[in-house]
Structure formats: C-alpha cells, structure tokens
Amino acid sequence: MPTITTELLTKFDVPGPRYTSYPTADRFVEAFGEADYLQALEQRRDGPAALALPLSLYVHIPFCESLCYYCACNKIITKHHDRAAPYLRYLAREVDLHVQHMGAGHSVSQLHLGGGTPTFLSDDELRELMAVLRRSFDLVPGGEYSIEVDPRTIDESRLATLAELGFNRLSFGVQDFDPLVQKAVHRVQPAEQVFALVAAARRLGFESVNVDLIYGLPKQTPESFDRTLAQVAELRPDRIALYAYAHLPERFKPQRRIIAVDLPGAGNKVAMLARSLAAFDEAGYVYVGMDHFALPDDALAVAKRQGRLHRNFQGYSTQPDCDLIGLGVSAIGKIGATYSQNAKTLAEYQDALDQGHLPVVRGLAISRDDVLRRAVIMALMCQGEVQFEPIELAHLIDFKTYFAPELAQLRAMQEQGLVRLTDTGIQVTATGWFFVRGVAMVFDKYLQADRTRTRFSKII
Template identity: 75%
Template sequence: MSHALPDELLKRFDISGPRYTSYPTADRFVEAFTDQDYIQALEQRRAGSMALPLSLYVHIPFCESVCYYCACNKVITKHHERAAEYLRYLSREVELQVAHFGQNHRVSQLHLGGGTPTFLSDEELGDLMDMIRRHFSLVPGGEYSIEVDPRTVTEQRLQTLAHLGFNRLSFGVQDFDPAVQKAVHRVQPAEQVFALVAAARKIGFESINVDLIYGLPLQTPESFARTLTQVNELRPDRIALYAYAHLPGRFKPQRRIVSAELPSGNDKLAMLSASLDAFIDAGYVYIGMDHFALPSDALAVAKRQGRLHRNFQGYSTQADCDLIALGVSAIGRIGATYSQNAKTLDEYYDALNQGRLPVVRGLALTRDDLLRRAVIMAIMCQGELQYESFELAHLIRFKPYFARELEILEDLAEQGLLSMNETGLKVTASGWFLVRAIAMVFDKHLQQDRDRARFSKII
C-alpha cells in the first residue's frame, strides 16, 4: 500500500487556511455592505442574467441537543413549535427577495443545511418545499440535497424526503466509536446509520454523503482505523473528511470538550494519512480538499470532465451560478457581491418585521478580487491554469501581474505539488491533496494577514 502523501509533506503543510467556498473569504465581509447594496445586486441580475439558473441555500438553525464539536450557527431547543414561526419568516424573506428580482427563476441546486433540517416535521418540510416551488422553478436533473441527523429520521421519513423532491442526502456520522460519540455528545449506533443508508439506497436517492471528523476527543489512530473500515463497508457515494479545529474561545459548545482528551498533532496526522490510504485503496476518487467520491458519482464524473465547480455549499456539478441564501446567518452570492444575513433570530426577525431584507454585511468585489477568485476557483476545481485564458478574460498580462505568486509557486513545484511552464501550471496527483496551499498563494488578503488561526487546517 502506497501512501497518498509522504509523511514529511503532511507535517510541512500542517497549517491553517481558508476552504475557499468563496474568495474573498467571509471574514472579509464588511457591515458597510447593507440590504440596499444587496437589492441593487438583485435588480442588476434581473436586468441582465435572468436566464441563468440559481442555487438556493436554506438555513434551518434548530437542533434538539448540542454536539460539542459544532461550529455552526444553531439554536438548541426541544420546542418544535419554534420552527413554525421561523418558517413564516422564511416565507416573508422569500417574498421580499422575489419582489426585487422576479418570480419563477429556474433553480438547479437546492441545499437545506443547519442546524438540523430534519428538526422540522414532515408537514413543515412539505410546507417549506411548497413555498419554494411557489416562487422558484426546480428544474429536472438538479441537485436537491438535505443534511440529515441519523437520530432524527426513520425509513418512512426518508421516503417522505424523496417524495418532497430531495435526491441527495448527507448523513452526519463523524465517528462510529461509542466512546468518541459520548465525548462529543452525539451517540448514534453504527447499526442505525447502516440501516438508514440501506433504506436510502432502496428508496433510490442519487447520492449519499457521509461526514467524518478526525481530531475529536478520545480518538486514536487505532480507533479511527476501525471507523474507516466501517465507512468503507457502508460505501457511501461521497465522503467528507474534516479536521476538527478546537477553538473554544470562538465556539461555546467546544468548551465542554476536555482538551486533555484531544489527540496529539502526530496522531491527527496519522489519522489523516490512514484515511487517505483507506479511501483510495477502497476505490474512491479524491475530489479535492477533504472530499472523496466513488468513480460513478456525479462529482467524480464532473472532475474527470473538467466541469467541477465550487460555492458556499462546497464542490458541485452545477455550473457557476448565483446563490440565493435564505434564513438566519445564510451567505449568498449575486454577481460580483457576497451578502450575509443576521446571525441571531432576534435580529433576523426584527429586520423582516420592518419590511426589509435581513442582510447585515457583505462585500462588493473589486476587479482584482474577481480575477483572483477566478484563479483560485480554477485551481480548486480544475487543478490547472492556462495564463492566456485569464489574460483574455481580465485584460491583464498574467506573469507580470502575478510575478510574486509565481515565484512562491516555484518552491511548491520543487516539492512536487505542481508543474509549471511558460503557458500555465498544473496541480500534480500529490498536489491535489494540498490544493488549498496552492490556492492560498493567490489570496492577496491572506498574504497581508498572517493571523490564520481562525481557519481550519488545510489537511
């Protein structure tokens, strides 16, 4: 068995960096960007690009119990009646949005995230999907996905999700080890997950994703190896493998994790190395960053064909499109702008009660931002750059413009992460595992700010 990456490279690049679901990254958003700026972007879209399909993201913040590792925007409650109020406000937000850019836009991608979207009852999920269909047109063949907490669904609920139009599921697993599950306050027997995945396959979902986290309390290379074996037996279509970032100063639930129980840096690297080997040996294709897919999955096919894209929902097969974000804290993209909604329910409700969109911050991209976004996304998705295409699209001379960046990349080329010539560069097989490190070279904001601790580890 050959290692996907040599240990010395794993150790060298055990650094923090952005995930590049956007560029510039969300930490660069400013409060000077208001709901009025967002409305202007919507109206410009209405005037110029109505034929292009949309992506929709809906944030459902509620969870019945807290998972100690969680860094998501969430509301912990057992009061399910709070969901009905939230859905009323979501409907109000949609009505305000479509008032500015029109009804019945085509949607090729929909994702319900959270929180726990399956906190909603079947009836509430039905009402939500009815509301979306009243205002948008979900096109045949689109990606319609929902995040699922295995503790909140049954086979019958999965059948309901399929009936509502969802064709992709993402199960939050994190780890199958009972001791680790107890340490992070998320106990869900492996048998339960296996039964649900089997049921989802029988129902006919097009793609099933499983989320895993390494670096959790009480994890060891030996215990995580057992989880890897079980995941390969489960054989989901896609796997997302994340490194746990312990930031208790920023995320209150993490303060309940006992720091002494966290694995050492060397053990985390051993888990990562074992994961790369296990999934590749099992036949998975490494998509980029921390995502794997079976060769037959649409994501792997898109990578082979050079059609891979990336947005706030991660890697996607859908063409680069505007993203309408709905709900508390949700982040969207319209044209050359990013926007984020209020992060608390009180602020979110208050804005809508006043008849205005709940946008509280965002960013209007500069010409340089747009160029660097195109470069970074080409690296993250296609793994190569042809300088001439950027020169023609952005009216620049690539090598003089990025002289400093290309000089830095020469060192990465010597490490075997990419190849360079006069006309472009290409990420190597080893470089794909460290693609964030390559993309980071073109991040002007990051190069000016060395405080990277707020980001997750790049591998």
C-alpha cells in the first residue's frame, strides 16, 4: 500500500469522468437515432462471427418504493407494484425488436439488472423477465449474472429465488451504517439486516457479494465513517465499491432535500477516503482500480493480477470487451463502433415501442480518433499501462508524435510520482493507480477542450 498524501488527494479533488466508455455519455447526440442503431445491429448480425462473440445485457428497472436523497439514477418513485407488469411487457417488446434485427440465440456472458430497484419486481415478475431473456439469448455457463439489491426489499427466501434464476453475483446498497446518516439521506436500514442477508447469500452459494458505500454524505464525519468501515471489514463482502458523493442539486432534484450545511467539508472528505484506503488494505482487500476493492481470491482481483481486467458501463469486469445491449428506460448500449441510449422517460419509452420502434433517442458513431483514444484510456484504466508499439501497429500512428501534447502533460505527473514514462510506454505507478482517472483524463480530447466539468463526480 503506497503512502497517499493529503496533498495529492486534495490536488485531485476535481471533477472527472468515470470512463465506463469513451467518449463519455455526455457526448452523445440526438442526431444519432433508431436508424443508426438498427444499422449497427444488422452489421453485427451479418458479421463473420456474430453468434460466437458473446454479448453483455443491461436491463434497467426504474421503480423504487422510496426516495434516497443522494440518488442521481433514473428512477420512478412509487408504491404501486402493479406498474411493474406493463413495464415488463414493454421490455419483452423491446427484446423482440432486437431479435427481429439481429437474430436470436446470441451468447450472453454478462447480465446486469440495475435501477432503480430491480428487486421492486416480485419473484414471479423476475421469473417472467428471465424467461423473456432466455427465450431470445443464450446465457452461457460461467458468465457474470448480477443484480442490484436494496436490502429493505428482500429476505433469504427471495435470495434463494435469485439463485434459482441463475444470478451468481449480488450488489447490496449500504452507503453507510450510521443511523444519523441514514436518516439524513432517507434510507434507513439496520446493519443487522445487511449482515443477515450477506450470510444468507453465502449459504446459497453466490459467487460474489458486493457492498456499495458512499463517503461525503450529510452528517458523516471521519470518525463516524470509521465505524462503518469497521463494520464492513467484519461483514467481509467479496467486493466493495466506494463512491464519493457528488452534490449536484441543480441537476438532480432529490438532492435538494439534503441540507448543504450537513455535508462534510473537503478536508473531512479527503480524510474519509484516506482512512478508507488504509482500512481496506489492513482488512486484506486488493485495490482493483478507481473506487473498487476485492478480496484476493475474488475473480475481479484475480483478473487484475493477470492483466485481464476490462471496463464497460457496469464498471470493472472480468469479461472480455464485448457488445452491450441496453434494455429499458434510459439504458445505454454499445454495438460495434456506436453507443446508444434509450428514452429517459417512461412515456417516451413506451410511446416508441407502441409504434413499433426501438426507443433509441441519442447516441454516437465514434471516429477513428475516438477508437484510438478509447484504447489508450481503457489500457490505463484496466491494466495501468500503455505500450506504444501495439497501439501504433493497431492504429497506424507514431504514438510520441500523435500524443506529443499529452505526453508533455504526463511529465508533470511523472514528477509527482504518478506515472513512469519510458521509450516504449507509460506505466501508472502504485501511487498513480489511486488517481488513474486523472491520468486517463489527459487523453480525453473532449475534456481537454471543455473545462466545464461540474457535470462529473469528483475523481476522489
């Protein structure tokens, strides 16, 4: 574990993309629509190895029973569970339209249900959804099949149903165990409830259990968060995702309910992060990258050691880079050299499907330069290094000439001990790995031209 100074943490306390894609989703344009997306689907269908190349699926379930004040997700707050059944019918319609244009039987090696709250669906509704997906896609053995779980919506019986349906990974939203913090963000869930569910998940044989934490929430202090960190170390999930809270009330209406004076200052946020890094290291977790930690024998930590780490819209993954189909309101997909996003409102999403159209409302066909920079950024984000020669051979460039301004910027980072520059490549140091978003940002052409970054979360 390298020494992470407060000076470095403070210096990189700036907004920046998470690079689940490049270009990032804020660069999508409305000029890209359904016709462009259909063309990408049909090109994939007609490709030489379409059925052999696995797909990733993301399904967005937007419903939540109650509002968490920190939330920036696309969601619909309702206690009316009868709204789920019509939504599932629209999802089935969307799947059928995909099959019409790309054929059935494509292998899927990664599935993620996100939201919202996927466990808003009843067990029977989850069975119905999985039946729809399995009817059109081949979920291969050994894949990653995960679901986000609100501990308040589930018990051991429901966990058994998830295992029966083929899910092998769970992600529990915890955020903080402190009762005062939970009350301040309108998400009260006793620690005992989470401990019982994680124990049940282990009995049921789930391969990996992830816990989400957020630092920078109202009423948090370094001392109160220390107590949460100690409880998480006792809970010992296979993976931990530690996110910095981004307070953007002008963009996300629920956050306007948070009392700004209750938010910890920058110094306390930095202290919470520094103490988290030390606590997870002491508990035996491997720092996978950015804000992800894993036990040494977890598949994510193994992939990191073996250089097999990948990154997509679901975050870090052990699955090779592949096309992604996004289903549901606001879902994002990646097919070939294109990105696409569905309509963000339920009415617009349903209206498109009622007319027999896929609900794609914006996206991007990426350029040659985008493909090149994506390769560099993802190599930094996943492997922590870039070798010049493979990039030069794949993209027919001279790296040092093409990226001369970027390499000049990296020399300052080299002086700070974050990277090592050699004649053959760029190596992110052990210290630099904690600030890898900042290193990757150097190669982001759009970001370098746009210094208005408040739409992004902080790097740390």
